[in-house]
Amino acid sequence: MTVKVKICGLNTSAALKAAIEYGADWVGFVFFSRSPRYVSPQQAAALWQEAALRCEDSSQHGMRALPKIVGLFVGASWQEIDSARSFLPIDIVQYYGKVDYVRAIQKQLSLPVWHSCGISTVDDLPLETPANGLVVEAKTQKEDPLPGGMGHSFDWSLTAQWQAPVPWLLAGGLTAKNVQTALKQSMARAVDVSSGVETAPGKKEPALIRDFIMAAKKGLPPPA
């Protein structure tokens, strides 16, 4: 079974091209204005249309299938998400906020929702959720300027025995160098990265995107 990879916070054509070319399963656009990776729905749509056209042009040469689009929102209403969706064909909503909002988004927009949850102990791991998926990452600290995308990792062994209620992604502080260790310790089968493929906050590096995807997908490590 191949590990699935999400590259989050894509904000340039070169970075999106690298994510597609090297086989990312999901590409994430951050619609949170305080993020250094913020793009407007219109900007994300322009990046996506250019990439999709390039992919179609190259499809005769075995260019990879297009990844799914993850729209990342923090505390947004379903109406705001619906407005973003009028520009960009969002496949999945990644949501930071109250779980009640998750239900509203599912009901009003008929879109799958991944709920992001910060953990520091096994007791923080959800045993039930209305969400269609979970993004599990380190609990943020009070002083953190962002609820995610901070490069913080947590003790990956915390999820090793977890009976996740829905499919989940491991996130937080992942890089090409540590992703195999993270997979082995966490038993995750899907990973999500943002700062680990950047040279500075919000500055995505295509070569790091390539390295991360290849490292994550090089085959699962043997069981512990």
Ligand SMILES: O=C(O)c1ccccc1NCC(=O)[C@H](O)[C@H](O)COP(=O)(O)O
């Ligand atoms: O990436 C951001 O700027 C961001 C801003 C606000 C909320 C969430 C954000 N990112 C969420 C993600 O899915 C990141 O990929 C995830 O937190 C891992 O980030 P990193 O530790 O930088 O790899």
